[in-house]
Amino acid sequence: MVVVLDGFVHDLSEFMGRHPGGTGIIKFWKGRDATLAFNGEIYKHSKAARNLVPHFRMGKLVEQLE
Numbered sequence: 001m002v003v004v005l006d007g008f009v010h011d012l013s014e015f016m017g018r019h020p021g022g023t024g025i026i027k028f029w030k031g032r033d034a035t036l037a038f039n040g041e042i043y044k045h046s047k048a049a050r051n052l053v054p055h056f057r058m059g060k061l062v063e064q065l066e
Helices: 023-028 047-056
Strands: 002-005 008-011 057-060
Touching: 008 047, 047 057
Parallel strands: none
Antiparallel strands: 002 008, 008 057
């Protein structure tokens, strides 16, 4: 279950079952940029949550230039 946060791609598959808000919100953002939702548009996450996110980082999202 991959989502983008702050320009980085994160695989949250292993975390889904432990997400306090349930799996539905992560499924909703699957394959999309959830940065605004994570940073306060929907819920402002705690410092603990912010410290956890880098552990799921897969890489940086880059734009393809044509």
